[in-house]
Amino acid sequence: MNYRQPILIWLGLLALLALTVGLNVLMTGPWRPLLHYVIATAMAALLMVFFMRLRASDGLIRLFAVGGVLWLGLLILITLAEVLTR
Amino acid sequence: MTAEVHKHYLSGGWSLHSWLLTTDHKRICWLYLVSITGFFFLGGIAALLIRLELMTPPGDFLTAEGYNETFSLHGIVMVWFFLIPSIPATLGNFLMPMMVGARDLAFPRLNLLSWYIYTLGGIFTIVMVIGGGVDTGWTFYTPYSSLFSSSAVIAAVAGVFIVGFSSILTGINFIVTTHTMRAPGMHWLRLPLFVWANYATSLILVLATPVLSVTLLLIAAERLLGIGIFDPSLGGDPLLFQHLFWFYSHPAVYIMILPAMGVVSELITCFSKNRIFGYKGMVLAIMAISLFGFVVWGHHMFTSGQSLYAGILFSFFSFLVAVPSAVKTLNWTATLYRGRITFTAPMIYGLSFLGLFAIGGLTGIFLAALALDVHLHDTYFITAHFHYIMVGGAVTAYLGGLHFWWPKMTGRLYSELWSKIAALALFIGFNLTFFPQFLLGYSGMPRRYHEYPEAFQLLHVMSSLGSVVLAIGYLLPLVYFTWSLFRGAPAGANPWQAEGLEWRTASPPPKHNFVSIPRVTEGPYAYR
Amino acid sequence: MPIVKPAPAEQFDDMGQQRRAVLMGMWVFLVTELLLFGGGFAMFAMYRVQHPQVFAEAAGHLSLPLATANTVLLLTSGLTMALAEQAVEAGSRRLTLVFYLATMALGLGFLGVKGYEWYQEWQAQLMPLPGLVFAWPGNESQQAELFFNLYFILTGLHALHMVIGLGLLGVMVVLVQRWRDPHRLTRQTQVSGLYWAFVDVIWLFLFTTLYLLGP
Numbered sequence: 001m002n003y004r005q006p007i008l009i010w011l012g013l014l015a016l017l018a019l020t021v022g023l024n025v026l027m028t029g030p031w032r033p034l035l036h037y038v039i040a041t042a043m044a045a046l047l048m049v050f051f052m053r054l055r056a057s058d059g060l061i062r063l064f065a066v067g068g069v070l071w072l073g074l075l076i077l078i079t080l081a082e083v084l085t086r
Numbered sequence: 087m088t089a090e091v092h093k094h095y096l097s098g099g100w101s102l103h104s105w106l107l108t109t110d111h112k113r114i115c116w117l118y119l120v121s122i123t124g125f126f127f128l129g130g131i132a133a134l135l136i137r138l139e140l141m142t143p144p145g146d147f148l149t150a151e152g153y154n155e156t157f158s159l160h161g162i163v164m165v166w167f168f169l170i171p172s173i174p175a176t177l178g179n180f181l182m183p184m185m186v187g188a189r190d191l192a193f194p195r196l197n198l199l200s201w202y203i204y205t206l207g208g209i210f211t212i213v214m215v216i217g218g219g220v221d222t223g224w225t226f227y228t229p230y231s232s233l234f235s236s237s238a239v240i241a242a243v244a245g246v247f248i249v250g251f252s253s254i255l256t257g258i259n260f261i262v263t264t265h266t267m268r269a270p271g272m273h274w275l276r277l278p279l280f281v282w283a284n285y286a287t288s289l290i291l292v293l294a295t296p297v298l299s300v301t302l303l304l305i306a307a308e309r310l311l312g313i314g315i316f317d318p319s320l321g322g323d324p325l326l327f328q329h330l331f332w333f334y335s336h337p338a339v340y341i342m343i344l345p346a347m348g349v350v351s352e353l354i355t356c357f358s359k360n361r362i363f364g365y366k367g368m369v370l371a372i373m374a375i376s377l378f379g380f381v382v383w384g385h386h387m388f389t390s391g392q393s394l395y396a397g398i399l400f401s402f403f404s405f406l407v408a409v410p411s412a413v414k415t416l417n418w419t420a421t422l423y424r425g426r427i428t429f430t431a432p433m434i435y436g437l438s439f440l441g442l443f444a445i446g447g448l449t450g451i452f453l454a455a456l457a458l459d460v461h462l463h464d465t466y467f468i469t470a471h472f473h474y475i476m477v478g479g480a481v482t483a484y485l486g487g488l489h490f491w492w493p494k495m496t497g498r499l500y501s502e503l504w505s506k507i508a509a510l511a512l513f514i515g516f517n518l519t520f521f522p523q524f525l526l527g528y529s530g531m532p533r534r535y536h537e538y539p540e541a542f543q544l545l546h547v548m549s550s551l552g553s554v555v556l557a558i559g560y561l562l563p564l565v566y567f568t569w570s571l572f573r574g575a576p577a578g579a580n581p582w583q584a585e586g587l588e589w590r591t592a593s594p595p596p597k598h599n600f601v602s603i604p605r606v607t608e609g610p611y612a613y614r
Numbered sequence: 615m616p617i618v619k620p621a622p623a624e625q626f627d628d629m630g631q632q633r634r635a636v637l638m639g640m641w642v643f644l645v646t647e648l649l650l651f652g653g654g655f656a657m658f659a660m661y662r663v664q665h666p667q668v669f670a671e672a673a674g675h676l677s678l679p680l681a682t683a684n685t686v687l688l689l690t691s692g693l694t695m696a697l698a699e700q701a702v703e704a705g706s707r708r709l710t711l712v713f714y715l716a717t718m719a720l721g722l723g724f725l726g727v728k729g730y731e732w733y734q735e736w737q738a739q740l741m742p743l744p745g746l747v748f749a750w751p752g753n754e755s756q757q758a759e760l761f762f763n764l765y766f767i768l769t770g771l772h773a774l775h776m777v778i779g780l781g782l783l784g785v786m787v788v789l790v791q792r793w794r795d796p797h798r799l800t801r802q803t804q805v806s807g808l809y810w811a812f813v814d815v816i817w818l819f820l821f822t823t824l825y826l827l828g829p
Contacts, residue, residue: 068645072652082396190625300653321756
């Protein structure tokens with residue numbers, strides 16, 4: 001069994017968590033939310049690529065994963081666009 | 087070996103157990119047919135009550151509340167329990183595995199589960215809608231549904247929520263089947279357009295239904311717990327409901343019409359004995375419709391107070407959807423050109439679809455125009471427009487498909503004469519019912535009212551009389567199909583000389599569809 | 615322990631086809647789950663841009679330490695679940711059981727902490743339920759209530775998914791205990807692992823959206 005890789009990924013996830021919480025405590029300003037989401041996306045990507053084995057899956061499954069995220073983006077983007085221009 | 091060949095999927099017995107616990111997609115198709123037909127006639131009765139009330143200007147047959155409840159019942163049953171599952175769950179269930187050359191769907195047990203969820207959820211909802219006097223219309227718009235309606239909205243919404251899972255399961259099943267279960271040689275550009283259409287429909291089901299689920303959940307929570315997500319007096323925003331609702335319900339229109347387009351592609355090619363004109367264009371159009379369908383939802387909200395800029399964008403995208411639809415209509419027409427056309431009953435339904443869909447589609451362009459929509463919104467013009475698409479399009483194609491594949495499903499033929507009469511009754515009755523409604527709406531008759539000024543009576547009476555002819559067009563098939571089930575002449579494997587894998591196996595097909603899995607060497611519609 | 619010879623279900627041609635179909639089906643299902651939560655995220659986004667100040671202030675009333683601890687628990691459970699997948703592929707029943715039980719314990723821990731958090735918010739009178747007093751120590755009490763409504767809906771929906779996931783793992787523990795058909799167990803473990811990791815991913819975005827967008 002290969003323990004190394006999952007544990008490394010886990011450590012990476014914890015480091016990213018520490019980073020985002022640290023930012024929350026220390027940093028102020030308009031860029032902070034963006035950084036939080038960038039870090040959350042990085043963590044989600046680690047989880048999906050390694051723990052959910054996207055790396056070893058065929059391209060189609062990757063396409064589904066990306067497609068789902070894009071569709072959610074579409075919903076949020078268009079709704080927000082309407083609210084903000086009201 | 088020969089005994090094995092003659093054993094078809096229906097010869098497995100008629101015991102209740104062999105039906106209610108079956109995992110055979112062909113038997114599940116029949117289960118769906120029974121439930122869907124039941125729901126369809128229930129919704130139809132509600133429609134007739136509506137038309138009966140509208141025979142005379144004053145509200146003399148139904149009270150205002152009774153009328154609200156009746157059109158809510160009609161809408162809820164027809165949209166949620168008939169149109170959305172109609173073609174995919176019945177014909178799609180029967181044909182998807184056969185057309186891709188598989189023994190069954192990828193997840194047969196989920197398929198059966200999906201029927202149970204659908205049927206039990208549907209019956210529960212209808213009992214609640216009738217018993218609880220739900221009067222919100224099929225859209226459950228807030229804040230009326232969440233604050234003011236004193237009817238069983240929670241139960242009805244819960245029922246529709248449950249039935250949503252059935253849609254999702256069917257969608258997953260079709261997507262995975264199309265991707266992983268194709269027979270050797272059946273690559274993507276050899277798939278019949280019916281498969282493409284159901285595949286695109288499944289994508290919509292999977293991507294849109296969950297958003298509806300969470301929205302319905304919130305209506306229930308809002309009524310139950312008094313939280314104010316959609317309640318303006320508590321800081322909420324009713325427009326948010328409309329956004330989320332139409333994010334599902336506009337693509338749902340394509341859930342209803344895309345499979346119908348798939349059916350019509352099969353009908354037109356078979357009865358003109360021609361290859362489909364522009365196969366790749368058709369595939370692209372199907373996919374384009376399903377994708378564009380997701381960015382036009384705001385055209386239901388032009389008069390709701392949404393942002394004007396968003397309105398302009400939504401209007402533009404709505405015009406865009408007309409392009410692939412027009413491509414499809416053109417290609418069907420071009421397929422007829424120099425074909426050897428035979429006017430069988432399925433073909434009459436197919437041609438009816440072409441005409442009715444064209445009218446429905448073109449009037450849709452009127453409604454996509456921002457300024458014109460202000461005048462036509464919430465009038466009978468809208469009612470007529472979407473009935474031309476939903477009934478003239480989807481229901482006509484559903485019946486056409488049923489007539490086309492009936493010999494395959496049962497191994498028997500039905501009365502040629504009566505089926506043609508029924509198809510014509512549908513075309514005439516439909517136009518008589520709904521064309522006057524365009525005129526009514528254009529002259530200002532609003533929808534969802536049980537009384538109206540006397541000036542509108544002539545058109546309303548025409549519409550009501552038309553609905554009787556339409557009802558005959560629906561009842562006739564019930565009679566001759568039942569007759570055919572017991573007395574129909576044997577059909578043989580391919581009564582229409584049609585192309586396609588499903589016609590290369592016996593009628594009715596053996597339990598695993600094919601004696602041996604076919605090897606595909608050419609594209610679909612290889613006529614001539 | 616009777617070991618069954620690997621054979622695909624009757625609709626499939628071979629094991630590879632079945633495995634691909636099952637994994638693809640699960641992924642498509644997860645996409646539907648994503649969009650279920652997506653509706654909630656869309657709602658939150660819409661109100662967040664409409665009432666930025668009071669929403670930020672309300673986020674400050676949530677307990678970041680507890681939520682961070684919970685994230686650690688959940689990420690660790692993701693690790694043990696990934697290890698369970700490896701263990702089942704390596705054919706070790708004992709290790710698989712250990713990792714499954716560890717995952718369940720961590721998941722239960724998450725729910726415990728979450729429950730304690732809700733209890734705290736109830737005590738602080740920040741739970742907007744009928745019959746309870748909602749006491750907001752600032753302006754725009756209605757908008758703050760909206761935040762807490764969304765908070766309870768989203769975390770509640772997530773907790774419900776955790777409960778379903780724990781149920782799934784419970785069934786898997788029984789199946790691993792029996793160890794009938796290793797091929798099937800591998801497939802089932804992968805599917806459960808996908809679900810568990812997905813619930814993890816959703817939490818990451820809930821955590822960011824609800825807790826980190828404070829003042």
